[in-house]
Structure formats: C-alpha cells, structure tokens
Amino acid sequence: MHIPFVDLKAQYLSIKTEIDEAIAQVLEDTSFVGGTLVKQFEEAFASYIGTKHCIACANGTDSIEILLQAMGIGAGDEIVVPAVSWISTSEAVSTVGATPVFVDIEPEFYTIDPIKIEAKLTSKTKAIIPVHLYGQPANMPAIMEIAQKHDLKVLEDCAQAHGASIEGKNVGIWGDCASFSFYPGKNLGAYGDAGAMVTNAPALAEKARRIANHGQLLKHDHQIEGRNSRLDTLQATILSTKLKYLNKWTAARIHNAHRYSELLDNSSVIVPKIRTNAQHVFHLYVIRSTQRDQLNDYLKSKGIATGIHYPTALPFLPCYQSQNNTVDHFPVAAQYQNEILSLPMYAELAEEQVTFITNTIHKLY
Structure with missing residues (x-):
C-alpha cells in the first residue's frame, strides 16, 4: 500500500x-x-x-x-x-x-x-x-x-x-x-x-x-x-x-486523528494531546519517538509518506546563529526536534489506511 x-x-x-x-x-x-x-x-x-x-x-x-x-x-x-x-x-x-x-x-x-x-x-x-x-x-x-x-x-x-x-x-x-x-x-x-x-x-x-x-x-x-x-x-x-466544505473536512481530520490516537494507544510513540476546551484541527498529526529516524525510514520502506515539522527549531538555524542560542535556552524545542514525526493527515484518509499505518508502527516496536 x-x-x-x-x-x-x-x-x-x-x-x-x-x-x-x-x-x-x-x-x-x-x-x-x-x-x-x-x-x-x-x-x-x-x-x-x-x-x-x-x-x-x-x-x-x-x-x-x-x-x-x-x-x-x-x-x-x-x-x-x-x-x-x-x-x-x-x-x-x-x-x-x-x-x-x-x-x-x-x-x-x-x-x-x-x-x-x-x-x-x-x-x-x-x-x-x-x-x-x-x-x-x-x-x-x-x-x-x-x-x-x-x-x-x-x-x-x-x-x-x-x-x-x-x-x-x-x-x-x-x-x-x-x-x-x-x-x-x-x-x-x-x-x-x-x-x-x-x-x-x-x-x-x-x-x-x-x-x-x-x-x-x-x-x-x-x-x-x-x-x-x-x-x-x-x-x-x-x-x-x-x-463551504471546510467544516466537513475539519470533522474528518479530527475523526482520523482520534482513530490514530486510539490505535496507537499503549504503543512506544507519544501521540498528540488536545488542549482543554479547544478544537485542534489537525493540520498535522505529529507523534514523538526517541527512535524517530528509524521509525521514519521503516514507514517509508512500507510505502507510507511522512514529514518532519520541523527538523531544526528556529533558534538553532544558521540564520540566527548571531543570537548565540543554545539547547539550554530551549530544552523542549531542542529535544523535540529530534523526536517529532508527522503522519499522513487529510480529510480523505481512509480507515484502512489509518489502520495500515498504525499496524506498521506496532510491528516495528
């Protein structure tokens, strides 16, 4: 697939x-x-x-x-x-x-x-x-x-x-x-x-x-x-x-995100949390793993496209090196840039595709 x-x-x-x-x-x-x-x-x-x-x-x-x-x-x-x-x-x-x-x-x-x-x-x-x-x-x-x-x-x-x-x-x-x-x-x-x-x-x-x-x-x-x-x-x-279709597409994204989180429950990856009293519209569905690169390569080998948003936090980009930012200044961003991985996410994502993706993740771990 x-x-x-x-x-x-x-x-x-x-x-x-x-x-x-x-x-x-x-x-x-x-x-x-x-x-x-x-x-x-x-x-x-x-x-x-x-x-x-x-x-x-x-x-x-x-x-x-x-x-x-x-x-x-x-x-x-x-x-x-x-x-x-x-x-x-x-x-x-x-x-x-x-x-x-x-x-x-x-x-x-x-x-x-x-x-x-x-x-x-x-x-x-x-x-x-x-x-x-x-x-x-x-x-x-x-x-x-x-x-x-x-x-x-x-x-x-x-x-x-x-x-x-x-x-x-x-x-x-x-x-x-x-x-x-x-x-x-x-x-x-x-x-x-x-x-x-x-x-x-x-x-x-x-x-x-x-x-x-x-x-x-x-x-x-x-x-x-x-x-x-x-x-x-x-x-x-x-x-x-x-x-005219945005609300319908948003509902589908939210549904797909919930299915991802349900099927990845108790796995070795960390699924996104939703802020209390908020509607998260899941432009991206971003998980975290300390084995991110291995997981990323494995998913791609199985035909599953992924993304990393973003591989380098803003303070650590070369264009901001004059600010002398260090990982100690931004510990969360520094850690997460090496762990985050975006899974396929769009309104038209089918149930069997979500299942295949989550099953593939479970197989690796």
Whole structure:
C-alpha cells in the first residue's frame, strides 16, 4: 500500500465539478486581479472566522509582514515568537527590521509557553506572535493576559489552524489581528500561493489593505508607499468554493486523528494531546519517538509518506546563529526536534489506511 502524506488530488476529485465551473467562469470573464470575486471571498472568510475585516493578499508570509508594518513595528523593536514554527513567523519579523525573540514551547501542546514569555520581555518588546502550531490553539487566555499587562500587540499566526478554537472562540479573533496562509496543503488551501489578514480594527485593516496594494485604496490614490501583494481572482474563487466544505473536512481530520490516537494507544510513540476546551484541527498529526529516524525510514520502506515539522527549531538555524542560542535556552524545542514525526493527515484518509499505518508502527516496536 502506498499512502501519500497529503492527497490533494483526492480532495479535488471530491468537488471537481464545482471547482471546474468556478475556474471556467473566471476564464470566461477574463477578470484575473481584484474585483467582485476577491471581495466575496474576503467577506465570506471574515464571516467564517468572526472578524469585521479580511484583507486578502499574495501569501501567508506577506500577511505577517504587512500586519507588522501596519502596526508600526520596525527597526529597534523586538517581537516574541515561539521556538518551533515554520521560518515565516520569525523571517517576517526580521524583514520589517525588528528582532525575533524566541521562547520555548509547552511540553504537552508544542505551542509557545506563556510561563516563559515574561522573562524575555524588554523595553523594546512590542508584540507577541503566538503560532497555533499543527492546528492546536496556543494558550490565548494566558497570552492575552500577558499582552494586556505589558501593553503589547498580539498577532496570531493561524497558518495551520483554520477553524481551530479555544474556549469556543475561533483563533484569529483573540489578538489585535491574525495572519492566514492558504498554501495548497493547508486545511483551506488554494491552487497556488495565497494569504489573508483579519482584524476587528478598522484603521489597522485600512492600512494593511493600502500596504498590500501599493499604498492605495483607489487607483492612483497613493497615500503611502506599499507593495504588490494581491490575491488573484482564480485563487479567490477556488477558496470560496472550498470554504463551504471546510467544516466537513475539519470533522474528518479530527475523526482520523482520534482513530490514530486510539490505535496507537499503549504503543512506544507519544501521540498528540488536545488542549482543554479547544478544537485542534489537525493540520498535522505529529507523534514523538526517541527512535524517530528509524521509525521514519521503516514507514517509508512500507510505502507510507511522512514529514518532519520541523527538523531544526528556529533558534538553532544558521540564520540566527548571531543570537548565540543554545539547547539550554530551549530544552523542549531542542529535544523535540529530534523526536517529532508527522503522519499522513487529510480529510480523505481512509480507515484502512489509518489502520495500515498504525499496524506498521506496532510491528516495528
């Protein structure tokens, strides 16, 4: 049996008629940038998340950078970020001229550890970027309490957490603003790069929209200098079509994750835990094993594709060596980078595939 890590073809085939018709209409109209379809997606996604404003942009990395710029963050500022995430989180901070300050992760949930944040705050700290890693909500109540205490902005990185929630409140509406990625493999994915920013603050929304479109709201109305970061119409209509299925796909992911955890119970691997009063949407299903590399090789030899998210924690990457970070500074991230392994996870994953994967793991141990 060959089991891919992600099966985008299966998802496409499940809604092929609708997708094909949506794309055909864009081609027929020959309207490829801006316009009604982009606005419709922005309104639909804002409604889904529960925010007043959604500003579509070219990709998830741009969305973080633009929001930081819109909040006035730049040279000399420090931004708190988790030690484990995709590099876009910290890279965006550096791109706007600020400095990423890394904080270790919670041992059970892999998201930024609120207990360790305050020790990293200085007079230069301007914001916190919690990442809802793998689809697990960060501890937003605790993070917001710290932010309010120290008058800090909060930008949620929701790139892996479309539809996740904590205490019944969607991620993306806890902080001042939030960033989303619609990279094809995401829970809500486009057929190319795409991203969005959401906020309830009208002034922040307007500035972010200006920055993303050359500093203008109307053509030639350049109040500030901006950049070119637009969502094209093809991606907008694809995302609008797929958004209608997101809750169904999320339920299937959660079901598959629960089956994984049930079938791996009492095995030699550590399965993911779910935060109390939270909905983990399982963008990734990440296990841990002290024999990770052996397990990874064994699964691949049996036709099971896997991933490692992420093999090197952010503080230990060569691009941050000037910070002189050591494993003693980030003990949890340092340990887990050698143990984590992502198993295949998508809504279309069949019961027999989950069973085959878990049986294969049991056979090795």
